[in-house]
Amino acid sequence: MTPTLPSRDDVEEVTRLRERSIHMEQLELFVVQLEEAKGMIEKGRVAHLRLAFVLLDSVTELILHRTVQSELWDQEMLIGLLSTYQQLAAHGSAKAATEVAAIEARIIPKSELNKIDRNFDAKVAFLAERGILDADLGRWSARPRGAGPSAEDRRAAPPRS
Numbered sequence: 001m002t003p004t005l006p007s008r009d010d011v012e013e014v015t016r017l018r019e020r021s022i023h024m025e026q027l028e029l030f031v032v033q034l035e036e037a038k039g040m041i042e043k044g045r046v047a048h049l050r051l052a053f054v055l056l057d058s059v060t061e062l063i064l065h066r067t068v069q070s071e072l073w074d075q076e077m078l079i080g081l082l083s084t085y086q087q088l089a090a091h092g093s094a095k096a097a098t099e100v101a102a103i104e105a106r107i108i109p110k111s112e113l114n115k116i117d118r119n120f121d122a123k124v125a126f127l128a129e130r131g132i133l134d135a136d137l138g139r140w141s142a143r144p145r146g147a148g149p150s151a152e153d154r155r156a157a158p159p160r161s
Contacts, residue, residue, distance in 0.1 A: 026066065030059055030063070033056075034055075037052040037055040038052075064123050071126070072108070074106075075108060075113065078107050079107060
């Protein structure tokens with residue numbers, strides 16, 4: 001019996017299963033951190049509350065990072081597509097020439113990608129611009145550290161009882 005190469009469907013199925021496994025491991029990490037934070041909060045001591053805060057901060061950062069990555073999945077593909085369309089346009093394709101600007105508009109500059117990758121506030125602002133996070137969070141994250149609420153935020157806030 002001669003060995004056969006796996007079909008494209010077989011390769012895609014293995015890829016889906018691998019990705020599902022990775023997502024389950026990430027979910028497990030989130031759940032463990034949240035459960036540990038809950039236990040520390042329930043203890044109520046300052047040291048435990050500080051550790052709970054660190055765990056919650058870590059989960060927040062991880063979720064934010066994963067969400068940004070899922071929003072940026074197409075950037076490499078768009079860069080390759082842009083190159084192809086530019087070559088076609090250079091060889092006289094009017095249809096390709098009309099698509100170049102639309103593709104360019106969807107590509108995020110490398111400097112912006114680096115900023116989003118390294119900066120928490122840039123991640124929040126990026127996700128707020130895309131409508132994934134509330135726009136108010138994007139405005140809040142753009143403020144300098146330590147800045148209090150703006151006059152607009154104070155007007156919109158419910159009165160304290």
